[in-house]
Amino acid sequence: MHYVCPACESENKLDLTFPVEEYVCQTCSHLIDATGNKQIKHLKVPTENVVLDVGQKGKIKGVEYTVVAIVVKKYGNSIFWREYSLKDSKGNDAFLSESDGHWVFLIPIHPDDFKSKNSKLPTYAGRTYRWYENSQCSIDAAAGFFDEHLDFSIATYKEYVNGTRMISQEKTSKKSQYFYGEHISKYEVKRAFKIAHLPYYTGIGIVQPYYFDTRQALNIFCVAALMICLLQLYVYTSRTNETVFEQSINFTDVKDKELVSKSFTLSGGSAPLKVNAFSAVDNSWANVQLSLVNESTNEVVYTSKDIEQYHGYEDGESWSEGNQSEDFNLCGVTSGQYHFLISAEKDGTLPSFSGLMSPDSKVTVSRDRSGIIGITDLLSGQTTTFTDGKILEKDSSEVARLAKTSFGTQKLDSLINAEALRLTSDPISSNTYVQLKATWLPVSFWNFGFILFIMVALFVAMWIGKHFFNVNKWKNSSNTPYTTS
Structure with a gap:
């Protein structure tokens, strides 16, 4: 349709399918009576937070609508909201209402469909609505084309809410109208009308849905x-508990090196691998370093565990702490082929002893914790020391020759190591190994x-x-x- 404003003689065009009673000139903002082609009054232009234009098209719920009018309504002196009047190709009405960034899509309904046996709890389409509040408002600004005369008198709105739905009753001195509304997200409005930016919302809208369903x-x-x-x-x-690895490791076998265990296979879902470490510590400690190697991926999980046990008497009472056995878990071990890399150490290195006498009763041998060997000539009563058994075997001194002759062997180091375990009274020295046992557990109920x-x-x-x-x-x-x- 084509209208020439009688106030400024500018053209106002829009492809409309309904008879226009009034329109607001796009140039001078005068409200024009289309039938009499005369100006009525000058109106304020809707600008603040207005994001749609008259004539703009958008598709909502599969129906294409055209924005035919924009009205800004005012409650009190500082509360404003915007109503966008929409028309589809058949001339049916719909409205988009925006307040504080919250959007509601509304369509007119017949008053008889809104049953009100209880004034505060009426029903519509099988749903019960609760009366929210009454508010009075007036038109603050307007633009576009209208199929009826604008009413600038005070209008009363009565709103009823059910979750994200609402019924709005608009009552003026001339008529009363009912509208059914649903929350519509601003992102849906943005997609429908291809808008770059929308107003940020503040507070909670009257039919805003909760953030989660x-x-x-x-x-x-x-x-x-x-x-x-x-x-x-x-x-x-x-799955049941399955022992996948068990072995005793001598401290001497892993001194300054790592022991590579035999391979073992884990089958099933991911689960903890429980490791038990035992060593006969007595007022001493031992330490085990364990690396679990996945042979397919070469992924390594490293752990270290101390085994400590101490006891004694203090103030007439006995005390003890620690344990000779420790358990720990390697969590989340998946199925596959694995082996362990094992190293261990303990408090003290070699078994200490004293009083190892030769068969001919001419010499005695002793060794302390640091490994120093003492050879005592019983005839002279003199003691000569050697740093270890290997040096004793190679030594050509008189006392070394006497020891070799008295024991009848050149391999004194092997003899001393064998006899040390039998003669030692030192609990630290007598602890010679650590025992490891690995059990693959069922999936933990804790997780x-x-x-x-x-x-x-x-x-x-x-x-x-x-x-x-x-x-x-x-x-x-x-x-x-x-x-x-």
């Missing part, structure tokens, strides 16, 4: 919990329970959050269903 979340959590339970049941019934706890906690937090969300949504209503302090 608690019913859908409950269904997801229930399905996830059921699947986790079935998986846990399968893994638990298909299973923790996941279920997290899901329950999340749902409870969402439910509590929804309660406070609704309390804040209804805090401006005089008919709130929530207790207020």
Whole structure:
């Protein structure tokens, strides 16, 4: 349609399919009576937070609409909201209402469809709505084309809410209208009309949905919990504790080097590998360094464990602490082929002893913890020391020759090491090995329970959050269903 403004003689064009009663000139902002082609009054131009233009097209719920008019309404002196009048190709009406960045899509409904047996709890389409509040407003600014005369008198709005739906009754001195509205996200409006920017929303809108769909979340959590339970049941019934490695390692065999264990295979789901380490420590300590090597990926998991046990008497009472056995877990071990790299050390190095006498009773041998060997000539009573057995074997002194002759062997080092274990009274020295045992456990129930706890906690937090969300949504209503302090 084509209209020439009688005030400024500018053209106003728009492809419309309905009869126009009034329009606002796009150039001079005068309200024009289209039938009499005369100016009525000058209007304020809608500008603040107005994001749609008259004539702009967009598709909502599969229907293409044209923006035919924009009206800014005012409540009190500082509260404003914007209403965009829409028309489809058949001339049907629809409206987009935006307040503080929250959008509602509305369509007119017949008053008889809105049943009101209870003035505060009427029904529409099988849903019960709760009266929210009454408000009075007037037109502050306007633009576009109108199929009826604008009413600048005070209008009363009565709003009823059910979740993300609402019924709005607009009542003026001339007529009363009802509208059914649903929340529409600003992103949907942005896509529908291809808008670059939209107003940021503040506060909670009257039909704004909660941030999470608690019913859908409950269904997801229930399905996830059921699947986790079935998986846990399968893994638990298909697996038992399985000893995959067991070996005693002499400290002398791993001194300054690592022992490579035999390979072993783990089959099944990811689970903890429990390792037990035992050493006969007595007022001493031992340490085990263990590396689990995945032979397919060469991934290495390293751990170290101290084994300590001490005891004694103090103030007439005995005390003890530590243990000769320690357990630790390598968590989340997957199936595959593995082996261990093992090294270990202990408090003290060699068994100490004294009083090893030769068969001819001419010499005695002793050794301290540091490995120093003492040879005593019983005839002269003199003692000569050597740093270790190998040096003693190579020594050509008189006392060394006497020892070799008295014991009848050149291999004194081997003899001393063998006899030391028999003669030693030192508990530290007599501890010669560490025993390792690795057991692959079933999947831990701790992880299973923790996941279920997290899901329950999340749902409870969402439910509590929804309660406070609704309390804040209804805090401006005089008919709130929530207790207020």
